[in-house]
Amino acid sequence: MWGVDLVTKMKAGTKLLSLVLSVVGLGLVNSVAGEAPVAGSPSPAKTGRILFLKNCAHCHAEDATGDEGPDLHGLHKSDDFISRRIRNGVKGEMTAFGEKFSQDDVKALIAYLRTLK
Amino acid sequence: MKSKSKILLHDHNHDGLDRRGFLECMAWAGTGMLWTVTSGLLGSAALPGRAGAAEMTRGTFNFVQISDSHIGFNKDANKDVAGTLTEAIARINALPEAPDFILHTGDLTHLAEDEEFDTLDQLLKSAKTQQIFYVPGEHDVLGDNGKKYLERFGKNTKGRGWYSFDHKGAHFIGLVNVMDIKENGLGILGDEQLAWLEDDLKGRSSSTPIVIFAHIPLWTVYPEWGWGTSESAQALGYLKRFGSVTVLNGHIHQTMKKVEGHVTFHTAMSTAFPQPEPGKAPKPGPMKVDAGKLRDYLGITEVSYTEGKGALAVVDATLA
DSSP, X not given: OOOHXXXXXHHHXXXXXXXXXXXXXXXXXXXXXXXXXXXXXXXXXXXXXXXXXXXXXXXXXXXXXXXXXXXXXXXXXXXXXXXXXXXXXXXXXBOOOTTTOOHHHHHHHHHHHTTOO | OEEEEEEEEOOOSOSSOOOTTEEEEEEEESSEEEEEEETTEEEEEEEOSTTGGGGSOOOSEEEEEEOXXXXXXXXXXXXXXXXXXXXXXXXXXXXXXXXSEEEEOSOOBSSOXXXXXXXXXXXXXXXXXXXXXXXXXXXXXXXXTTHHHHHHHOTTOBTTTBEEEEETTEEEEEOOOOTTOOTTSOBOOOHHXXXXXXXXXXXXXXXXXXXXXXXXXXSOSBGGGTBSBTTHHHHHHTTTTOSOEEEEEOSSSSOEEEEETTEEEEEOOOSSOOOOOTTSSSSOSOOOOOGGGHHHHOEEEEEEEOTTSSSOEEEEEEOO
């Protein structure tokens, strides 16, 4: 798992790279460090933000500061823990999304959650 | 015991007089509010006490709307949602005339777990009525795209759970606006359902009373909290030619009423817990009130249709 600072720095670098590539007409945008850039596809964190708004904001609030569910900023849990929590839910507390979200969806959600400081 | 309600009263007379924009806010002592529009005359009256619903004019038929039972919810706002649903059922069973049917406008469960659906099913078996119709809330479909909900309630429905039926001269349409909720939280009907709705209404006489029910309001209540449906204007456009349209929703856990032209909008209380008035709290989540006041915010809705009259009469009764 990468540290948030490292990811942020790498994202900043990636954005610059994306801009350069766009300027030269390749149309590669929003790629994330460590992944092969795909033309026209949003970054995992952006995809995760959309998934969050459609599925999680109802309980965790649009800004993820918590409502019925807890504030999700500054999570200190591992990716594996968060992945299991999203897939299995918490009995009586949180919906299990294992039947709905693909592995990529969960990764995208975690990428978004890691941007919440 | 005091309860609050907002009533928006508009022209319903079809007499050319524009009464739009008339907003009346009121508080009253008692357990409910009767408001009815018959033959173009609009009126309202407080329902005095527990037996209030008994004073409602008996019509050609009556039905009851319940909503947002959230079976499985166990937080401070109400740690016994099964108990308050049981109380709501007791209120229905105490009506002087059993309703022809019950409409449940969604969020049957809190987490769509099997045991939650089982508990709901078990509790509602004690309701004295012939049939119960359902539409899902987002809590019923969130984790599995409605798989469990549709296994239980999707029989004889179209698409992802929508359907219609006729009852004693009125046409009822159950819509599903909680699948793939938009990023801004608004409900969505989708092209397939909208096409089905348009087709469902084709060939029907414009004098047929129409009742549309769905979970998220089909009118824009408060978009900042996602309290509205993105294509509601298109859906309601198909209903313009009908002389009496009643729209029943839940989701916002409080009564709101509006009459706009020939369309009457109504949202029901929850049987589980209240939510804040739009914009009156930072967030729309469950609202904790004093235990002694909880039942002032929970309740049922009785609807009466009288053949030959205009709009349906709607009565909200709290559990207090």
